[in-house]
Amino acid sequence: MNGSLQPLLEAAGDTLTGERLRMVERAYLTAARWHRGQRRRSGEPYITHPVAVAAILAELGMDHEVLCAALLHDVLEDTDCPEQELVREFGEPVVRLVRDMSALRDPRQVPVIWASETGERALMLKLADRLHNLRTARWLPEPKRRRAARQTLETLAPVAGRLGLGQLEQELERLAIANLPGGDGMQASFGVISAGAVLLPREWRARWLEEWLGELHTLPGRWPRIRFAVQLVSGMPRLAMTLRRPDGRHRPGAGGGRRAGLRCLRWVLASDVRTWSLLMPLVAWLVLDTAGERLGDAVTILITVPPVLAAGVRALRAWLRDRDGRG
Structure with missing residues (x-):
């Protein structure tokens, strides 16, 4: 059981001990029993979804009752589990959370009100x-x-902001934008931008992605969005170098890590085989992931992304040669 619960246990850390841990484990066993044989559209066992939801809440510091409710949140709606069985086993507060969660799915409920x-x-x-x-x-x-x-952008992301969950609000917005109608190039453009953004420092990535995806959403149609994404990614190496420069100078202790990172980067870029063995799985993932939904967008990615990445590699190599010449 612990293996199946591992994502949740890792997210909760030392906050789950004693009776609280045992209660969460019972909730998992109950959910797994009632969801037995059910699968998600991806083909995974359904129980992986409530475990993932509970892990997200554990990362946000929620208590054991909320984690139990997360593990059980689909049991009443999607199985024949009697409500009173859950009340006897986990108590009214947990089951009330499950009921409240189910009520939010009622189409008669107006999102602004709930x-x-x-x-x-x-x-x-x-x-x-x-x-x-x-x-x-x-x-x-x-x-x-x-x-x-659309509901996420209109209601849920603002709710996250109202609750003071800025990072959660940003991720909800990014994912919602990425999942808006894809026939107009949104999915392909998002994939290209996400691929290029891996060059940026992690601490800057979310902020820039949010801004760019907001601009992407305002563009009128497939080709303007794809052109925007390709132009953006072609300038990504330069932006990455600009963002990393002040970090290395001003963050205490960053010098050693930055030098090690540069040595690793030089080693990778010194060989085309090493460089493209890292980049091609990324391209392949983008193409395959998009092809399942829109073959035309997948072809666009296959045509546009490798030349853009090649330009980025050349720019990084030139920057390293220039840096070595100055040093």
Whole structure:
């Protein structure tokens, strides 16, 4: 069992001990029993979804009752489990959270109303559930994915902001934008931008992606978006070098790590085989991931991304030669 619960246990760390840990383990066993034989659209066992939702909430510091509710959040709706069985085993507070979570799916409920009147812990459950569903949205039919994306932008991301969850709000917005109608080049452009953004320092990546994807969303159609993405990625190495320069100078202790990073970068770029053995799996993943939804966008990625990456490699090599010449 611990292997299946490992993502949650790692996220919770030392906060789950004693009776609290045993209660969470019982919730997992109960959910796994009632969801036995059910699978997600991806083909994975359904229990992987509630475990992932609970792990997100554990990372946000939620208590053991919320984690139990996360593990059980689909049991009442999607199985024949009697509600009273859950009440006897886990108590009314946990089951109330499950009921409140289910109520948020009622199409008669107006999102603006439930966003202001629902308790914070139930809203956290809803946000974590939506976040994981958006992370795995490529398996959903496009109409359902589009509805979820629009509701996220209009209601759920603002709720996360109201609760002070800035990083969660940003990720919900990025994923929602990425899952808006893809026939107009949104998916392909997002894939290209995401590929180029791996060059940026991690601490800057989310901020820039949010800004660029907002601009991407305002562009009128497939080809303007794809052109924007390709132009953006072609300038990514220069931006990455600009962002890394002040970090190395001003962050205490960064010099050693930066020098080691430069040595590693030189070693990789010194060989085309090493360079492209790292880059081609990324290109292949983008193409295959997009081809499952839109073959035309996958072909666009295959045509545009390798030349852009090659230009980035040449720019990095030139920057390193220039740096060595100055040093």
